[in-house]
Amino acid sequence: MNCEQFQDIVGEYADGTLTLPARARSAEHLMTCAACRRLLADVRATMAACRRAALVEPPDDLVSRILRATPAGSMMSCAVFDELILDYFEGYIPAGDYHVFEEHFQACPRCQRLLTSIRLARQLCHEARAVPVPEDLQRRIMRATVGIERIPAHRKWRAIVRRWWRERRAKIARTIGLIVTPEGVTAVLLSLATVGFLLVEVSDDMTLRGIYRQARLKIERVVAHSRSGALEERVIVSELRGMASRLNGVLQLGANLLVGSADRSRQPSSGALSGPEKKRGRSPRHRDAELQTRRGSPASRRAPQ
Amino acid sequence: MVRQCLAGDEAAWEEIVKQYSRRIYSLAYRFVGTHEAAEDLTQEVFLRIYRTLDQYDPQAGSLSNWLMRVARNLIIDDWRKRGRTPTEASDTLEAHAYHLKSRTESPQRLVERRELSEQIQAAIDKLSPELRTCIILRDLEELSYQEIVDLLKIPEGTVKSRINRGRIELAKILRRMKVI
Numbered sequence: 001m002n003c004e005q006f007q008d009i010v011g012e013y014a015d016g017t018l019t020l021p022a023r024a025r026s027a028e029h030l031m032t033c034a035a036c037r038r039l040l041a042d043v044r045a046t047m048a049a050c051r052r053a054a055l056v057e058p059p060d061d062l063v064s065r066i067l068r069a070t071p072a073g074s075m076m077s078c079a080v081f082d083e084l085i086l087d088y089f090e091g092y093i094p095a096g097d098y099h100v101f102e103e104h105f106q107a108c109p110r111c112q113r114l115l116t117s118i119r120l121a122r123q124l125c126h127e128a129r130a131v132p133v134p135e136d137l138q139r140r141i142m143r144a145t146v147g148i149e150r151i152p153a154h155r156k157w158r159a160i161v162r163r164w165w166r167e168r169r170a171k172i173a174r175t176i177g178l179i180v181t182p183e184g185v186t187a188v189l190l191s192l193a194t195v196g197f198l199l200v201e202v203s204d205d206m207t208l209r210g211i212y213r214q215a216r217l218k219i220e221r222v223v224a225h226s227r228s229g230a231l232e233e234r235v236i237v238s239e240l241r242g243m244a245s246r247l248n249g250v251l252q253l254g255a256n257l258l259v260g261s262a263d264r265s266r267q268p269s270s271g272a273l274s275g276p277e278k279k280r281g282r283s284p285r286h287r288d289a290e291l292q293t294r295r296g297s298p299a300s301r302r303a304p305q
Numbered sequence: 306m307v308r309q310c311l312a313g314d315e316a317a318w319e320e321i322v323k324q325y326s327r328r329i330y331s332l333a334y335r336f337v338g339t340h341e342a343a344e345d346l347t348q349e350v351f352l353r354i355y356r357t358l359d360q361y362d363p364q365a366g367s368l369s370n371w372l373m374r375v376a377r378n379l380i381i382d383d384w385r386k387r388g389r390t391p392t393e394a395s396d397t398l399e400a401h402a403y404h405l406k407s408r409t410e411s412p413q414r415l416v417e418r419r420e421l422s423e424q425i426q427a428a429i430d431k432l433s434p435e436l437r438t439c440i441i442l443r444d445l446e447e448l449s450y451q452e453i454v455d456l457l458k459i460p461e462g463t464v465k466s467r468i469n470r471g472r473i474e475l476a477k478i479l480r481r482m483k484v485i
Contacts, residue, residue: 014472050444053424062330107356
């Protein structure tokens with residue numbers, strides 16, 4: 001190692017950070033070189049002088065000056081400032097804290113930006129127009145929650161009827177399904193025809209009360225005639241027979257109409273007929289004959305003889 | 306102590322200022338070269354420290370390390386902004402004597418140390434900015450090579466080389482000044 005090489009590492013030699021081989025080579029050179037020994041001594045002396053002079057006495061008033069420059073406001077951390085922001089906008093910061101808060105705000109650019117941004121955002125939110133609500137939203141909400149929306153009084157009854165109908169229509173449909181069969185309709189029509197006949201033929205004023213009144217009169221007359229023997233039995237019988245034949249005609253007419261309409265409604269859906277009927281493949285003429293037989297039977301059974 | 310400061314305890318903050326102002330002031334003085342500028346810079350550093358005190362994490366290291374790291378970064382940044390030239394040395398020994406505190410050291414030792422301090426400062430001011438920075442950080446602040454590498458963000462070889470050349474230069478200057 002020569003002097004130039006040693007000068008390059010004299011600092012590290014003094015620090016004791018050289019590797020062992022480099023340190024050994026340096027020590028070997030130092031043994032033979034007085035100039036480098038002097039250099040090393042000077043470097044060590046310089047380092048020692050620096051260490052001794054490391055600390056400089058500050059002015060007496062430095063601490064008080066620093067404390068004056070760091071008032072209570074700047075002592076508040078940004079995190080504490082952040083926590084007070086909510087109270088600040090609500091107007092709830094106590095007077096003492098508000099003073100500190102304001103001083104921190106004046107001293108801290110970060111918190112100035114933050115507070116200004118929040119203020120601006122609040123203002124924008126306030127100014128933003130409300131989103132228009134769909135017209136039927138309220139109605140749909142009411143329907144989904146309580147089942148029926150709040151409606152004006154004049155529409156209330158209609159709504160109640162609709163609800164009543166909604167709740168009961170299935171039941172009513174089942175009931176109607178039971179009634180609307182050929183037999184059921186025939187029974188209803190025959191009942192109506194009977195009442196109609198009685199109203200036309202018996203009642204004097206086309207009322208039920210009239211039927212009762214005339215029936216009672218006729219019975220009284222029959223009783224009176226039978227007592228007096230003035231009215232012959234055959235007259236009464238013929239009168240009753242005439243009534244029966246007229247009633248029979250009316251009932252047959254009603255039954256014809258009823259069965260004819262039932263046929264018309266069945267014809268398009270003939271595919272749904274039961275198997276045995278299809279297999280038989282009877283002609284329309286055969287069916288008509290059978291129907292005539294059926295039509296006759298209830299009327300003849302019901303007809304008063 | 307930091308928690309007390311953040312809670313608004315002025316006494317705790319005063320304790321920190323008293324404890325670290327000397328070290329920070331000394332570092333600032335070595336870089337800027339005058340007491341007025343060092344005083345202003347120290348105050349600036351403490352202002353900055355207080356505003357960022359809530360960022361201190363006790364688990365990441367001691368308060369002392371954290372404070373000095375923040376201070377070093379700020380002082381070196383300031384020094385770079387100033388164009389790496391120390392402020393015109395206007396301080397005289399007499400002007401500085403006014404600020405000296407009477408501590409436990411004897412008056413004679415104090416005077417000696419004060420003289421040495423001024424001589425070292427005068428010698429350091431004569432170094433080039435790169436050498437001066439490395440000498441201050443290594444021989445006055447006693448940072449390790451790696452700490453200097455992290456702080457200045459230059460390669461370790463460069464740091465070693467600058468420290469070496471700085472010491473040789475400084476030794477020559479101090480010898481001429483008959484300090485050593």
